[in-house]
Amino acid sequence: MSRARVHNFSISLDGFGTGEGQSRDEPFGHAGERLHEWMFATQWWRGPDEPGGSSGVDDAFTRLFDVGIGAEIMGAGKYGYPGWHEDPEWKGWWGANPPFHTPTFILTHHTRPSIEMEGGTTYHFLNASPAEALETARKAAEGQDVRIGGGATMIRDFLAAGLIDYLHVVVVPILLGRGVRLWDGIEGLEKDYQVETTSSPSGVTHVTFTRAGA
Amino acid sequence: MSRARVHNFSISLDGFGTGEGQSRDEPFGHAGERLHEWMFATQWWRGPDEPGGSSGVDDAFTRLFDVGIGAEIMGAGKYGYPGWHEDPEWKGWWGANPPFHTPTFILTHHTRPSIEMEGGTTYHFLNASPAEALETARKAAEGQDVRIGGGATMIRDFLAAGLIDYLHVVVVPILLGRGVRLWDGIEGLEKDYQVETTSSPSGVTHVTFTRAGA
Numbered sequence: 001m002s003r004a005r006v007h008n009f010s011i012s013l014d015g016f017g018t019g020e021g022q023s024r025d026e027p028f029g030h031a032g033e034r035l036h037e038w039m040f041a042t043q044w045w046r047g048p049d050e051p052g053g054s055s056g057v058d059d060a061f062t063r064l065f066d067v068g069i070g071a072e073i074m075g076a077g078k079y080g081y082p083g084w085h086e087d088p089e090w091k092g093w094w095g096a097n098p099p100f101h102t103p104t105f106i107l108t109h110h111t112r113p114s115i116e117m118e119g120g121t122t123y124h125f126l127n128a129s130p131a132e133a134l135e136t137a138r139k140a141a142e143g144q145d146v147r148i149g150g151g152a153t154m155i156r157d158f159l160a161a162g163l164i165d166y167l168h169v170v171v172v173p174i175l176l177g178r179g180v181r182l183w184d185g186i187e188g189l190e191k192d193y194q195v196e197t198t199s200s201p202s203g204v205t206h207v208t209f210t211r212a213g214a
Numbered sequence: 215m216s217r218a219r220v221h222n223f224s225i226s227l228d229g230f231g232t233g234e235g236q237s238r239d240e241p242f243g244h245a246g247e248r249l250h251e252w253m254f255a256t257q258w259w260r261g262p263d264e265p266g267g268s269s270g271v272d273d274a275f276t277r278l279f280d281v282g283i284g285a286e287i288m289g290a291g292k293y294g295y296p297g298w299h300e301d302p303e304w305k306g307w308w309g310a311n312p313p314f315h316t317p318t319f320i321l322t323h324h325t326r327p328s329i330e331m332e333g334g335t336t337y338h339f340l341n342a343s344p345a346e347a348l349e350t351a352r353k354a355a356e357g358q359d360v361r362i363g364g365g366a367t368m369i370r371d372f373l374a375a376g377l378i379d380y381l382h383v384v385v386v387p388i389l390l391g392r393g394v395r396l397w398d399g400i401e402g403l404e405k406d407y408q409v410e411t412t413s414s415p416s417g418v419t420h421v422t423f424t425r426a427g428a
Contacts, residue, residue, distance in 0.1 A: 013397065013404075013421065014229055014397035014398075015228055015229055015397075171385075171411075171419075173404060173409040173411055173421060174402075174404050175397055175400055175401055175402060175403045175404060176401060177397075177398075177399070177400065177401025177402070178401065183227065183228035183229075183389055183391075184228075184391075185391070186389055186391065187389055187390060187391025187392065188388075188389060188391070189389045190227075190387060190388050190389060195387040195417065196417070197385075197387055197413040197417060197418070197419050198413050199411040199412050199413040199419055203409065203410070203411060204411070205385075205411050205413055205419050207227065207387060
């Protein structure tokens, strides 16, 4: 069975997955890097050339990011800054060798030809519903799982459509006050999932929603 | 130093301190008792006549509820159902011997004479700002701390006014979708506090905000 999985999706204590005022200079708006500092501190993020990162529960969760993943779907707002579709040279935030290493589908009303990057990542641009996009990505994943990459709006859309099998959210103890909320419009989500919470010495709390049988 | 403390204040994962549709029959609206089941399961709540409750971190936190407390302030929405002020016989939800056992100040535009209950609780009705109410309650507490009892709206008002020294919030892993939010309008609150998070085997997460020096 090919599952649809969300990993390492960070939100503030008041539920915002990104801040207000996103731009090319500030991809997360006024949140800056505050939602992701816990991840930057892990051994996984730092990699073998930069020793000394944390190796506890935060690191363990981050390492699940690409295990068994055969494709990613992301929203247009993750792929680029507001207005990227007017820039024919834009190829995402992640440089020549992006960290996806699989077919990667960008949901957008502004499609363009696919872009082959180094390291196995190919960007495909899809104007499709969540269910249609997942079907396409599953074929590309050849039996492996599909990562649902974010941002908040597209994860919420996939949750509302009942398409997510595993959701890993990281609650960071800051109050952003404004931005894009993850949880709006999905009352009662927990009824379809087994929910577990694990707080880390770093201060963040990992919350996992696992669908029965998934 | 007399501190202003919040204890055992439960919110959903999406930040609601109470549900929608509060009434005399449904004090927490559509949330029902779901925000407080973790507390009902503790030894502290069950008391000596009903053994078998949980004795871990949930129980430890609940037992701080009345330690060193000399008065409580609560909002009108905690004291009674919407419209209670039109009922001259209404004396709160908690029966003849309420669990406060101190002077207890109700913030309301509809004041009435004080009501002496059994067990040390006296209800006083105040039409006052958060700062004024806290000054009054501190005098009544005779050097001890003041509990800020909720609901969500009045805690938010006290936080926005910079009056809270210790805030214990319990995040319950359910999505209510609607109701009264705790966190609105207090961006950056964490800057003035030491924040700690502790997840419990029961599934809830305890988040404490402790003001420097408090």
